[in-house]
Structures are given as structure tokens and as C-alpha cells.
Amino acid sequence: MSGKNIALKDYVEVDGHDLSDFASAYQEHSDDEQVDVSGFNPTGADEFLQGKRTQSIDVTFFDSKASGEVHDVLYHLYRDRATFTFKHRDDQNNAVSSTNPQIEGNANILSYGPGATRGQARSFQVTFVAADSAGFVYTES
Amino acid sequence: MTLYQVVGGHPYRETSPGDTFEAVLEPAAEKRALACGAIRILERRQPSLQPGSYRLPDGWATTHQEE
Numbered sequence: 001m002s003g004k005n006i007a008l009k010d011y012v013e014v015d016g017h018d019l020s021d022f023a024s025a026y027q028e029h030s031d032d033e034q035v036d037v038s039g040f041n042p043t044g045a046d047e048f049l050q051g052k053r054t055q056s057i058d059v060t061f062f063d064s065k066a067s068g069e070v071h072d073v074l075y076h077l078y079r080d081r082a083t084f085t086f087k088h089r090d091d092q093n094n095a096v097s098s099t100n101p102q103i104e105g106n107a108n109i110l111s112y113g114p115g116a117t118r119g120q121a122r123s124f125q126v127t128f129v130a131a132d133s134a135g136f137v138y139t140e141s
Numbered sequence: 142m143t144l145y146q147v148v149g150g151h152p153y154r155e156t157s158p159g160d161t162f163e164a165v166l167e168p169a170a171e172k173r174a175l176a177c178g179a180i181r182i183l184e185r186r187q188p189s190l191q192p193g194s195y196r197l198p199d200g201w202a203t204t205h206q207e208e
Contacts, residue, residue, distance in 0.1 A: 016174055018152040045176075068149040068179050076173065084170065 001098065011092035011102075016130075017073045017083035019090055019132060024123065025060035028103065030136070055130040057086065057103075063114050063122035071114070074126055078112040083131045098140045105136035142186045143171075149179040 012023040033051035041047075065071040077084055089102035096102040109130040114124045130136050146161045147153045153174065156162045161183060166174070174180045 013155070015170060016154045017179060018155070021151075066150075068151050068177055072177055076177070082169065082173070088159075 005090065007090070009091050009093055011087070011089045013085070013087040014075060014103060015075055015082075015086075017068060019061065019070060019073065022061045022064055022070045024062065025058075025125075026088060027058040028055075028136070030055045034121050043103070050099055053135065055090065055105075055136045057107075057128045057136065058125055059128065060125045063116075063124060074109060075112060078109040081108070083108055086128045086136070096139060101138040101140045103136050103138050105134055107132040107136075143182060143187065144184040145180045146183050147179065148181050149177070151179070153179045 007026070010020060010023065010026060011018070012020045024128070031054065032053045035051035036046060037049050037050045038046045061070045061074070063070055076082070083106050086102065086107040087102055087104040089096060089100055091100050094100050108131045109126060110129055111127065114122065116122050142163050142165055144163050145166075145174055147156045147158050150158060152158065154162060154164065163186075171180075175182070
């Protein structure tokens with residue numbers, strides 16, 4: 001059976017709060033620095049080592065200022081420079097498994113900027129940055 | 142271990158409003174969740190030893206006597 005699927009039922013948890021219903025887009029980033037260790041050699045080719053890893057996750061949220069919703073949760077985490085748990089998996093209706101792995105880790109919010117465009121739903125992007133050396137990792141159970 | 146009830150209008154840690162869950166929350170996370178009204182504490186469960194529920198290992202008293 002194909003593992004292809006349409007993004008419809010994603011689960012997004014921030015500091016324990018289920019913000020799935022307010023999220024509409026999701027993008028992970030995990031990038032390793034490419035460190036040049038090239039020396040003089042017969043071919044003149046470069047040599048690299050895999051260096052520091054930087055991880056972050058972008059989520060687009062519809063703005064909502066009711067208690068326990070987007071602004072109430074995210075702004076206080078940003079304001080207080082808090083470190084908190086972040087979790088995401090593709091299907092909120094099914095438990096974490098090898099076919100529905102969950103990425104999770106401790107995160108910080110380094111910038112917070114709601115905005116608005118006349119006539120459109122208020123939404124903005126928040127970047128969750130990995131807060132410690134454990135990083136964001138996938139779990140299957 | 143603490144017994145919590147989700148009291149906000151939204152799920153918290155995959156627990157629906159009105160339902161309870163047991164957890165050891167990180168103190169700052171618990172403080173934030175209480176402050177925003179997402180959860181309430183139903184019971185703090187402190188580990189304890191009841192009289193008569195334990196005994197020392199065999200021979201422990203004779204090998205650990207103060208000189």
C-alpha cells in the first residue's frame with residue numbers, strides 16, 4: 001500500500017496545547033554546516049566535513065486570541081523566553097507508529113510577529129527553533 | 142505524579158476537556174498551563190512508605206551497626 005497522503009489531519013502540539021485546528025502549513029528544516037577542510041591535493045577537488053546542525057520548524061497559524069488559543073499560548077512562550085515541548089505528526093487520529101512517526105523536541109520562539117491583510121484571515125508564521133542538543137527527533141512509539 | 146483535569150476549551154497533551162491524566166509535568170510547563178486555565182490539579186500524589194510495608198534486607202542490621 002502506498003504511503004502517499006494528503007496533508008489534512010496533522011497534529012501540532014505546542015507546550016502541551018493542541019493547536020492543530022489553528023495550523024494550516026508546516027515545514028521542517030534540518031541543515032548541517034558544510035565545513036571546508038580542503039588541502040592541497042593532486043586533483044584540486046574540495047574536501048568537506050559535515051559540521052554543526054541547525055534545526056527549526058515553521059508553522060503557519062490562523063491568529064486567534066481566545067484563551068488557550070494561538071496568541072495566548074505562543075506570545076507568552078516568546079515573551080518569557082520559555083523552553084517548551086513541540087510535537088508534530090501527520091495523522092492526529094492515529095497513535096504514533098512507524099507509519100505515523102512524530103517529530104518532537106524542546107523549542108524556543110525567537111521572533112513573534114502577527115500581521116493582517118484587509119479582507120483575509122489573520123495568519124502568521126512562527127518558527128520553532130530546537131532549544132538543546134537533543135534537537136528535533138522522530139519517534140515511532 | 143500528579144492527577145490533572147483538562148479544563149480549557151481545547152485538548153491538552155492529547156487529553157480532551159473534562160478528562161483527566163496523570164503526569165509529572167516540568168514545573169514551568171505546569172505553571173504556564175495552570176495560569177492560562179488549560180488544566181487544574183486534582184491530586185498531588187507524593188511517594189510514601191507506609192508502616193509495615195517494608196523491611197530491611199536480611200542481615201543488614203548486624204552488618205551496619207555503628208561502632
